[in-house]
Amino acid sequence: MDNKAKIIAVVGKGGVGKTSISACIVRHLVESFPEKKILAIDADPAVGLSVALGVDVKMTLDDIRMSIVDSVENGDTREALELLSEARFKIFDALVEMPGFAFLSIGRPESSGCYCKVNSYLKEVISLLANSFDYVVIDAEAGIEQIQRRVMDKVTHLLLVSDQSKKGNQVISTIKSVADDLIVYEKIGAVINRMTNPELSGLISVPGVEVLACIPSDTVFAANDIKGRSVMDLPEESALLKGAKEALVKMEIL
Numbered sequence: 367m368d369n370k371a372k373i374i375a376v377v378g379k380g381g382v383g384k385t386s387i388s389a390c391i392v393r394h395l396v397e398s399f400p401e402k403k404i405l406a407i408d409a410d411p412a413v414g415l416s417v418a419l420g421v422d423v424k425m426t427l428d429d430i431r432m433s434i435v436d437s438v439e440n441g442d443t444r445e446a447l448e449l450l451s452e453a454r455f456k457i458f459d460a461l462v463e464m465p466g467f468a469f470l471s472i473g474r475p476e477s478s479g480c481y482c483k484v485n486s487y488l489k490e491v492i493s494l495l496a497n498s499f500d501y502v503v504i505d506a507e508a509g510i511e512q513i514q515r516r517v518m519d520k521v522t523h524l525l526l527v528s529d530q531s532k533k534g535n536q537v538i539s540t541i542k543s544v545a546d547d548l549i550v551y552e553k554i555g556a557v558i559n560r561m562t563n564p565e566l567s568g569l570i571s572v573p574g575v576e577v578l579a580c581i582p583s584d585t586v587f588a589a590n591d592i593k594g595r596s597v598m599d600l601p602e603e604s605a606l607l608k609g610a611k612e613a614l615v616k617m618e619i620l
């Protein structure tokens with residue numbers, strides 16, 4: 367049996383549903399593989415996945431990085447790898463244990479000035495933690511920077527999320543070509559989310575990427591969100607939940 371961690375990165379432009387889809391993916395994995403170790407990573411400093419999954423975050427990756435920097439003279443100039451060896455055990459303090467999965471947040475590096483430092487730290491953390499988990503779901507920051515910086519340089523599944531617009535689809539084509547140059551992945555696919563005209567889904571195509579699912583605008587999801595409930599409480603008939611499942615089945619994860 368293949369015991370390598372499956373690392374699923376969810377990327378795309380801002381506001382297209384990356385966090386909602388990541389949360390649905392985590393729920394499907396938790397329900398389908400109760401015996402497996404699952405890690406959800408919120409890699410977006412704007413934060414969102416914790417709320418979607420109902421996680422109360424007390425310590426972030428950036429908090430840990432800063433505590434190390436504070437404790438080491440001239441710590442700011444140290445390489446991420448060196449910091450990591452000191453932080454190896456601290457990382458586990460930042461994991462929140464939830465029923466069926468663990469959660470890690472990159473945090474908001476507003477005090478530390480440079481966002482790239484926590485990004486390079488995150489890169490080491492992902493490869494370190496991947497050995498301790500069977501499934502890792504990464505809700506990426508909007509845009510292409512984390513691919514360009516190779517924060518996720520070795521993923522198994524790259525899931526590109528877009529809205530129905532031609533422009534949105536061009537953005538994910540661009541993300542794919544950058545990913546092809548800079549990172550390693552095994553499978554790639556696209557999800558078109560929040561379609562107002564699902565009857566036109568046959569017209570959607572993304573050059574070089576299979577469209578795994580077209581998800582209509584989902585009032586069940588929106589109602590759950592308004593009520594402040596987590597995706598774990600989302601009713602089964604949610605289109606987002608169904609669409610996320612379809613994508614996972616087509617990528618042979620479920």
Ligand SMILES: Nc1ncnc2c1ncn2[C@@H]1O[C@H](COP(=O)(O)OP(=O)(O)OP(=O)(O)O)[C@@H](O)[C@H]1O
Pocket residue numbers: 379380381382383384385386387410412414507508559560561581582583584585587588591606
């Ligand atoms: N299929 C859908 N139907 C209805 N509402 C949706 C759907 N998908 C996402 N939403 C809503 O759209 C908003 C943006 O979704 P989400 O936060 O998941 O996007 P995102 O790509 O993570 O955004 P950001 O780039 O800001 O992190 C949220 O309010 C979410 O509830």
Ligand SMILES: [Mg+2]
Pocket residue numbers: 384385386410413414415505
């Ligand atoms: Mg988000």
